[in-house]
Amino acid sequence: MHETCDAEIESLGARPNFPVRLGIIGGGQLARMTAIAALPLGVDVVVLERNPHSPAARLSPDCIVGDWADRETLLKFASRCDVITLENEFVDASALTALEQSGHAVFPTAASIALTQDKLTQKQALHRARLNVPEFARVSSPEEIAAAAQRFGWPLLLKTRRNGYDGKGNFTLRSGADVEAGWRALGGGQNELMSEAFFPFTKELATIVTRGRDGTATVYPVVETIQRDHVCHVIKAPADIPAELAERATRTALRAVEAVGGVGSFGVEMFLTAAGELAVNELAPRVHNSGHYTIEACECSQFENHVRAVMGWPLGSPRLIAPAAVMLNLLGTCKAPGRPGRWRAALAAPGAHVHLYGKAVSSAGRKMGHVTALGNSVAEAFARAERAAREIRFEDHP
C-alpha cells in the first residue's frame, strides 16, 4: 500500500542514527547477500567497490566506486557509515587500523583481520590456542622448503601467506623435483610463503561461527563440503558424522574464532581423517560459501547474524528449520553473458531456491549463483537442488 509521507511528518527529521548505515568493503555476492539480510533490520548499506557493476551495487543506492587500498577513499567511505565490515580478507589491515584510529567502528577488528589474512599468523594463533592444525613452517627459500619436506614428508603444500583463495596461491609439491617450480609459480622471493604438511583427510567439514562484539557466540550446524577444483561445490547439512564428532567440531570452530578475536560470521574449514582426527584447515574472517544454505535452512542466516554481530545486537538462532539442506554452487564454464540457460526449467524444479548474483558475464569457474533445497534427508535435499542446478548453464544461448 502506498503511504504518502507528508511534509509535516518529514519535517520532523530523523535522528542520524536511524536507519543505521553499515559500510561493506567489497561488492561481490557476499556483500550482496549481506545487504539483502541487513535491509529488513532497518540497516542501510553503503558499498565500497572497485568495479561499478558489482553484484552489491545492484541493490545499493549508495555505492562508492574506488580502491580500498587508497586511504583517502577509505576515509571518505567510512565517514558515511556507522559501522564498517568486510566481505573479503584482502584489505590491508593497516588501512583498517587507520580507520579505527580515526574513531570508526570496524568489525571484524583490524587486529583480527591482520591475524587471519596471513595464513602463517592465523595458523600460529590456532596452534597457540592448542587447536590441532596440519604442521606448518615459514619458508623463505627453496632450501627451507626442502628442509620442511624433510620434517613433514611429501607431498608438501606450498602456500602464499596472503591473498590466496579457492586454490589460488596453493601449490602441491610431490617430490623435491617440484620445489623450484612451486617456488616460481607462487612468486617466492616476492610473495611470502609457508609450507604445510599434507593432512590425510577423508572428509572436509565446515561451519559458521558468529561472534558478537561482547564475545557471545553461536555456532551453525557442522556441514560437509565437497570441493571441485579447489572451489566449494556442494554443501551437505548436517554432515553425516557421529554426534560426538559434531560436538567436537563445534567446540573446535568456536575456539578457533575466539583465538583470532573474531567478530561477525566466520567460516571455519576443518579436515577429518578416517580415524576421527580433526584439524582446522582455514578460517575466513567473513561470511562464507559453506554458509549460504543458512538463508533458507536456518532460523537466522549467517548474513543476518553477521549484521547483528557487527552492529552489537543480540544474535539469532542458527538452528536448522528442516532435517537437512543441500547447497550447490552455480559456476560459469566459459566466457559468456551471465544469462542462465533453461531458466524456466530450473524455476520449475520443486523446492529449489535459486540465487543468482547478477553478474553480467560468466567465466570458467566464476561463482554465478547457487541453489539451496531443504529435505527430510540430505539425499532428498540433494535431488531437489540438483534438479534445478543441472538446468542452469551460463553459455552463449541463442
Add this chain to the structure above:
Amino acid sequence: MHETCDAEIESLGARPNFPVRLGIIGGGQLARMTAIAALPLGVDVVVLERNPHSPAARLSPDCIVGDWADRETLLKFASRCDVITLENEFVDASALTALEQSGHAVFPTAASIALTQDKLTQKQALHRARLNVPEFARVSSPEEIAAAAQRFGWPLLLKTRRNGYDGKGNFTLRSGADVEAGWRALGGGQNELMSEAFFPFTKELATIVTRGRDGTATVYPVVETIQRDHVCHVIKAPADIPAELAERATRTALRAVEAVGGVGSFGVEMFLTAAGELAVNELAPRVHNSGHYTIEACECSQFENHVRAVMGWPLGSPRLIAPAAVMLNLLGTCKAPGRPGRWRAALAAPGAHVHLYGKAVSSAGRKMGHVTALGNSVAEAFARAERAAREIRFEDHP
C-alpha cells in the same frame, strides 16, 4: 569472496535481457519486499516513486523520483524496464493502457487494474462470476443512499469507489440521520460512491492467489486476519476453520482473481459468518499485508511468486514449511523519528523475524514494519512474535 572482473570479460558485454529489469510503480514497503525477493532471481528493480526517501529507494540504485500520474514520466520509466508492475492500485488505469499500447509489458494488465481499482466494477465482476459478495449498489445522491438502505437495511456501508484503503474512504451509516454526514465525509458529488449491505461476519479470512501470465495459479493457505482500527493487525496462518471451509475459501479466492483476469500476487479478503457463509469482501491487485508471513513461512513467498508471475516464469510452492505462523504489524503511535525503541530486546526474542521498512519517521497508524514467527501452533507462533513486537515502539526515545 571478492572476484575481480577483468576488462576482457566485461568487454564481452551482456545481452540487454540479463539481468532482467522489473519496474515497480510505487516505492513503499511492498515494493521494497518485492525487490528483496526479485534480486536473488537475477532481477534488477527500477522504482518510480514521488517521495525520494521511500522504503524501496533505499535498495534500488535505479529509482526515478516522479509522479506516476504524469504520462511522460511513466514512459521514461517504462523505457528502462523489461516488465512493469505496481505496488498499489491507485495508478490511473488509462495511463497503464497507454503504456501497453506503447508496447510495454504491464502486469497486472491495465484492464485488470481498471476493473479492480474501482470497487463497484470489482464487485460487479465478482457478482457476474457467481461469487458471493455483500449486496451493493451505485449511489449518486443522498436519496439513492436512502433507497439502498431500504433494500439492504441498517447499518449501511458507504464507500468511495476508488482510492480507499485501510478504512480510509469508508463510512458506516447507522441510520437515516447519518446519510448527509456520510455523503459529505466521503466527498459525495465529487467522488463516486457506492453502498454496501452490512455483512454479519464473525471472522475475516484472507489468502494470496498468485496467477501467472499463462493463467496457471497457486493459492496460499487461508489465514485469519484481525483488524484494529481498519488496519491489518494480526495474521494467523492457517486459519482455524474446518478443512471443507478452507477448501471453499481457496476455490472462491482463485475464482475471484480469475474473474478480474489477475496476473501476479493478489490479496483476497473474505468474510465468514457464524453459519459458515463466505463472501468476498475485497480484492487487492498486488502483494498484500495478509501475505507478509509467507516470507519465512512458505516455501516461496508472495513476493517471489509475484516476480515469477509477472516475468512469465513458473510459480513456486505456497506450502507452509511449519505447522503455523503469525504476523504482527508494527504501527506508529505518534509523530516521531522512525527509530525503534528497545530494539535489542526485540531482536533477543527467540524465533521472531523482525522487518523494518526503513521509514525515517513514524506517525499514528503508519505501517513501520512487522514481525513474523513460526511455531508448532498458532498460539506458540503468536507468543513468539508478540514477545518481539511488544518491545518495539516508535517514540521519541532519549
